[in-house]
Amino acid sequence: MKINQHNMLAGLLLVSMTFSSCLETHVTNRIDRDGSVHRTVVCKSDDSDDFSYSKFPVPVDESWMKTVTYELDTTPPEPGNIFPVKDTTWIYTYAKDFENAGEINNLYLTGNDRFNHVARRAEFSRKFNWFFSRILFSETIEPMVKGVNPLEFFTEEEYEVFLMNDAELQTFINHPDSVKRKDFVDQVEVRTEDWMTMCLAEDYLNRLADYAVSHNADIQKETILAKRDLFIEKVEDESDIPELTALIFDNAPEVLFGDGIIVFFEETERFYEQVFDIGGSSYTMDFVMPGILTYANGTIINKQRVSWEVSSERFFAIPFVMEAESRVINLWAWIVSAVFIVFVLTGLFKKKKAAL
Amino acid sequence: MDMENREYKSLIDQIKDFQPQMPEKDAFVNQVMDETATSAKNQANFYSMVFSWTKNPAVRYSLTGAAAAFLILFAIQNAVLFDRVRKVESQISVQQHNTAGVSNIKASQIETYLKKFGGVNSFSGFADDADIEALLKQNMELKKFLDNHPEIKEMVEEETSVYDGIPKISL
Numbered sequence: 113m114k115i116n117q118h119n120m121l122a123g124l125l126l127v128s129m130t131f132s133s134c135l136e137t138h139v140t141n142r143i144d145r146d147g148s149v150h151r152t153v154v155c156k157s158d159d160s161d162d163f164s165y166s167k168f169p170v171p172v173d174e175s176w177m178k179t180v181t182y183e184l185d186t187t188p189p190e191p192g193n194i195f196p197v198k199d200t201t202w203i204y205t206y207a208k209d210f211e212n213a214g215e216i217n218n219l220y221l222t223g224n225d226r227f228n229h230v231a232r233r234a235e236f237s238r239k240f241n242w243f244f245s246r247i248l249f250s251e252t253i254e255p256m257v258k259g260v261n262p263l264e265f266f267t268e269e270e271y272e273v274f275l276m277n278d279a280e281l282q283t284f285i286n287h288p289d290s291v292k293r294k295d296f297v298d299q300v301e302v303r304t305e306d307w308m309t310m311c312l313a314e315d316y317l318n319r320l321a322d323y324a325v326s327h328n329a330d331i332q333k334e335t336i337l338a339k340r341d342l343f344i345e346k347v348e349d350e351s352d353i354p355e356l357t358a359l360i361f362d363n364a365p366e367v368l369f370g371d372g373i374i375v376f377f378e379e380t381e382r383f384y385e386q387v388f389d390i391g392g393s394s395y396t397m398d399f400v401m402p403g404i405l406t407y408a409n410g411t412i413i414n415k416q417r418v419s420w421e422v423s424s425e426r427f428f429a430i431p432f433v434m435e436a437e438s439r440v441i442n443l444w445a446w447i448v449s450a451v452f453i454v455f456v457l458t459g460l461f462k463k464k465k466a467a468l
Numbered sequence: 469m470d471m472e473n474r475e476y477k478s479l480i481d482q483i484k485d486f487q488p489q490m491p492e493k494d495a496f497v498n499q500v501m502d503e504t505a506t507s508a509k510n511q512a513n514f515y516s517m518v519f520s521w522t523k524n525p526a527v528r529y530s531l532t533g534a535a536a537a538f539l540i541l542f543a544i545q546n547a548v549l550f551d552r553v554r555k556v557e558s559q560i561s562v563q564q565h566n567t568a569g570v571s572n573i574k575a576s577q578i579e580t581y582l583k584k585f586g587g588v589n590s591f592s593g594f595a596d597d598a599d600i601e602a603l604l605k606q607n608m609e610l611k612k613f614l615d616n617h618p619e620i621k622e623m624v625e626e627e628t629s630v631y632d633g634i635p636k637i638s639l
Contacts, residue, residue, distance in 0.1 A: 243545050406552040412559045439549050449538045456535040462515065463522040 135162040137169050137395035141216075143249045145402040145440050147236045149216060153206040163204050169395040169422070171223020176206040212236065213249070226393060229386045230256060230427065242445050247402055250435035253422065256387050258318050259311025259429030266303060273300040277394075277421045304425070311429045313343040316380070320357070320369075323376050329369045331361075353377050394423035403440035410434055476504045 135157045142150040153172050155163060165172055183201040210216050213234040220232045231254035239246040266274055273296065276284060285293050321336040323329075342360045350356045354377055357365045365373045398419045399408070408418035418436045426432040480497050521527040614621040 241545060243542055244549060404553050405556045406549060407556070412556055414560060415553075415557070439553075449542065453535045453538060456531050459519040459522045460528070460532065462519055463528070 134159055135167060135393075138398070139170050139395060140398040140400060141234075141249070141251075142400040143236065143247065143402060145238070145245070145247060147212045147238070149210045149213065149234075149236075149249075151208055151210060151216070155204045155206075156201055158201050160202050163202065166224055166226065168225045169227050169390070169393050171219045171225045171228070172206045173224075176208045179205040179207075181205070227390055229383075230254065230390070240442075243442060243449070244403075244439045245442055246406070247438045247440060248435065249399055249401065250433060251397065252434075253427040253432040255427055255429050255431055256424070257311050257315035257429055259314045260307060261430055262307060263430075265307045265310070266300075269296075270300050270303060273297055274304060274425070277423070308428070309344050309347060310340075313340050313347070316353075317343060319380060320376075323373070324369060327370060327372060331368055353380060390424050394421055396420065397422050397434055399434070399436045401436050401438035403438040405436060405438050408436040410436070476500065 135155055137156075138154045140152045140154075142152075144150070153168070153170055153176070155168060157163065181203045183203065210219075213236040216234040217232075220228075220234075232251065234251045235249070237248045239248070262274060263271060273281070273284065281297060285297060287293055317337050317340060321333040324331050324336060325333055339360045343356070346356055346359050350359055354365055354373075357377075361368055365377075369376070396419055398413070398417055399410075400417050402416075404415050405412060405418060410418045410420040412418050416438070420434045422432065422434075480500060483493070483497065521531060
């Protein structure tokens with residue numbers, strides 16, 4: 113029961129996470145002040161076979177309005193190379209209106225996309241502040257595994273690099289001190305591998321401990337969780353789940369946990385396959401807020417638009433929250449206030465005039 | 469007698485002065501005067517009713533306080549939001565500045581020029597120290613070339629500053 117062909121779980125995960133998918137996906141949520149959302153999903157690929165709903169990172173179905181365009185690459189090939197560097201790029205644009213964030217959540221629950229095993233939810237709220245209203249919109253992706261918080265694992269500088277996408281890394285390295293920075297990026301990559309191994313150890317042992325408790329196995333939860341360091345040591349040589357389990361407990365898993373452990377191994381294997389499957393798939397998510405942005409935890413593009421790169425590292429072990437806040441003017445409140453103030457001032461003026 | 473009534477009276481006086489032969493002139497003038505007086509009285513009653521609250525000190529102070537509260541709330545909300553919007557705008561400018569920096573390095577034909585001199589083919593990655601050395605050397609050559617050709621240097625600067633992904637000149 114091998115999880116994969118490689119020797120190291122974390123190594124595979126890291127490789128899969130850094131492997132870029134050919135399908136570029138860009139999601140835009142255009143939020144209205146009443147909470148309705150106009151969502152567009154733009155998928156780009158030079159392979160038309162990529163345009164299958166199950167390959168998309170976000171749910172899309174036949175009910176969406178679809179537009180197909182393409183871009184032709186007119187760049188001449190390099191001298192001596194008769195084949196063009198790129199081919200036609202197909203662009204599929206899907207659009208749909210949602211009355212509220214709840215409809216998006218339903219879509220996430222029922223979607224048949226590549227990320228469908230990842231828990232995601234959208235939230236909308238509006239706070240009335242008389243002259244203005246604050247509009248808050250967020251999308252949260254729950255962590256895939258129960259792991260170590262990267263904020264605690266990495267130093268502050270390492271965490272900044274850890275969160276960078278390829279373009280940001282390139283900008284970071286393109287600096288007068290590029291050699292030192294390149295070394296630092298390499299160091300963060302090694303640390304990321306260690307962090308992922310720790311996360312997998314934490315997650316697997318917790319699952320195994322929960323199984324042991326629920327099936328009244330004759331082994332303490334604490335005993336299982338204490339095997340964390342041994343798991344990290346052994347996983348480099350053995351990735352087969354039953355064999356790895358036998359190695360760290362120095363006994364056959366069936367003896368320790370009962371015959372039902374085989375089913376647990378199969379389920380765990382399926383789960384990790386799903387986790388590995390979305391490694392490397394990333395997409396960008398934009399919010400276009402009503403009014404003017406007053407806060408956002410992503411890359412602010414303009415006064416209304418904010419963008420995030422959603423990559424699996426971001427929600428591997430901790431929730432990834434994309435949130436933005438904007439303010440909209442309540443025009444009726446301005447008019448009511450102005451009329452009221454004029455009314456009071458007029459009354460006071462007339463009273464003063466009458467008194468004279 | 470307020471301004472409007474005075475204007476009416478003045479008008480009536482003019483009618484008396486300039487149209488002395490007008491039939492039933494006095495009756496017409498009296499009718500207009502009556503209507504004007506009634507209108508003024510109704511208007512006064514209306515204002516008296518609408519602004520009756522000014523006679524009650526408690527209501528007067530409450531409404532004045534409410535109006536002042538509106539103004540204060542307006543000032544505070546605008547100040548707070550202005551500050552937050554300014555922070556967001558500063559983030560946009562920082563990000564745009566960073567992006568411009570990246571574009572300038574990748575932009576234009578500088579890379580093509582470097583390619584012409586062989587060695588490092590791209591700024592996108594550094595394999596080892598030798599690549600860095602080569603890059604520095606080529607940078608010096610590029611600088612020398614551009615110093616000797618100020619018109620091209622100017623064009624490069626202009627073009628790269630608005631670089632949109634499509635090279636616009638060839639060195």
